[in-house]
Amino acid sequence: MLSGVLVLVLAVGGGAWWYISGLTGGIGHAKNVFDRSKLNGAGERPAADPAAGKAMNILMVGSDTRDGATTGSEGKDGFKTALGNRTDTMILMHVPSDRSAISSVSIPRDSWVPIPGHGEAKINAALSWGGPNLLVATVENLTKVRVDHYVAVDFEGFKTTIDQLGGVDITLDQALHDPQQKVSFSKGRNHFDGATALKFVRQRHGLPRGDFDRVVHQQMLLSAVAGKVLSQGVLSHPLKTRELLGSMTNTMTVDDGFSLSGMAGLAGSLKGIKQTDLEFRTIPTTGTGWRQKQSVVLLDPTRDAQLFDAIRKDTAWPDAKPSETWTP
Template sequence: MSEDDRTRAMRSPGDGRPLPQRPADGLRSGGAPAHRMPGGGPGAPTHQLPNAAPQGPPESGPKPGGSRVYGRERSGSSPIKPLRSRREPSESGPPSPRGPGRRISGRTVLKIVAGVLVVLLVTVVGLFFWVNSRLAGIDGVLADYEGRPADTPGTNWLLVGSDSRKGLTAAQRKKLATGQAAGQRTDSMMLLHIPEGSDKPTLVSLPRDSAVTIPGKGRDKLNSAYALGGPKLLVRTVESVTGVYVDHYMEIGFAGFVDIVDAVGGVEINVRQAVDDPKAGLKLKKGTQVLSGSQALGYVRTRKGGALPDFERTKRQRQFLSAVVKKAASPGVLINPFTAIPLASSATAAVEVDSGTGAFDMLSLGLAMGDSPVTTVVPFGGNEAVPSGGTAVKWDRMKALALFDALKNDKPVPKDVIDAG
């Protein structure tokens, strides 16, 4: 009997049957993988790698001093922890900087906020100087003269809307129904008083057909002062008849009016009664609606509606001026560069101011108009014939004096005067 036969006999059970073979492709305890002979099946002899440990029954129980590797024992080695998935978060330590759970530190947030504030500050300062450089100043409008009223508390603006067609093409004049009138007259005049204290501003309409004494020209309608001597004579006339010192002057023509309204996306107005006025190119239904630039121009110019057309006209002008300035000064317009920049461009191109008025003064004007000012008109009653022809509107002397005295002394206007206006 050969040596191989004797070995198999020693390992076989007593009936001579061969011992079952372990799968060739499995790992043997403490050994290397076995290799199956080609064509072999279950029970086929296997060949071990050189120097492999002899085959035997599987050992049971851990070896002393051994350690388990993936459920198996490995003697003579230190414990090995199971591998973690790359996507499994670590039990200790901060999350990966590139992971979805990355946190922004407080210092980083402060840097971002500071950077945004610096950019906004630079933008605001740059816009301020840009607006200031574009304002068209009129020299000598507020020049001193003999007998001029002394400076009074608070700040007073004379706001003038002229009927200038400058900048309008023939097609635009036809569309806006402005006519072909030559020269330039004041279509609307308002006196805005901004108090030094906490009282609300007061906006007073000065009817353009008011009978007044124009210095050096005699008795005539108020709007004739502009036609006779421009803004300088108009300011002097207003100061003479009211006793109120004028600190700032601002004027806007038809074209600029339309551009500003369109720049803010139109203005919402509550139209108190339907208007159909072909002369003003206007047809509006009753109720709250957004007016475009051309509609707004017709709205403040029309004399349709009311028993006293000129009186109703001044009310519409104050209503609209408050609405357009309030919207222009709203955060939604000012912080949006797509509206703020076109608005600043349109406004600076549309208005003319006295040479002493700057961007800061314009901002003060906008804030005052956005503060819902008290609005009224100079109380009037009756008519007066003027030498130039036609009739002019006479002021109620006593109530008009009470109104202007309140403005001069930086006091609230009496309620009965407001109701009369």
């Protein structure tokens, strides 16, 4: 989704700033803007590696407001959010210094990790316990990668954006059935409206690899949305572009250093990006296990360190297992 927003900002840039700045709830003026200066209270942060040049790392989280969220709830750092108490999706997006691609690493929500000040727990508890401050500190502690910006997406609200796009197409290599949501998806191409797309990314039952497949579904949806936005048919309609930009920004929370103008600058440097330049990975794991009577995802410290070292230095990523990577 973030890549889609960047493309939209680029498409309506230049002389169209007069209506961008007037969008209600636009990024940089929304009430849900995270004060990143509070990160300084989270302990020593990893320094950006000089070898990385102008590379940028963005932590994007998605929450399902349907799952126990309380609109206007306030975390320990005073951050008010309508995005839910626990993260449903967590992606570390890496934009290389040469701006040739956007590569993303998904971190399963049940990953068992150290959370500063709380001991070990599932990583999705960090937002509930300490807001974006603690979540960013947890990710930085885990990866040793400095997070430059924070973006949160409300997937419940995101379905409006998908409907405004006219839906998205996602191709599956096998048919799936979710007995809980009572919905089925066909092998081959599926056309999803917003409501069906949300069911697709919410599916927990009937997946061969459980939450690992759910992560892939989330990656597929983000890629499909970015691909639809990048299509000339969407960007050639100024009114539709404006509506989409407003819809997207209204479903997002950003840090105060990543305003609409900041996104526009990044979008300008990514103007040659295509859907095939998007890469998605899942953080290397050793499988699942049990901790404190909970089913958790166990990370692979050695391979994780290799991957995040490459991200930190903005160098070529190590090879991934077929089950860990997905490319449009």
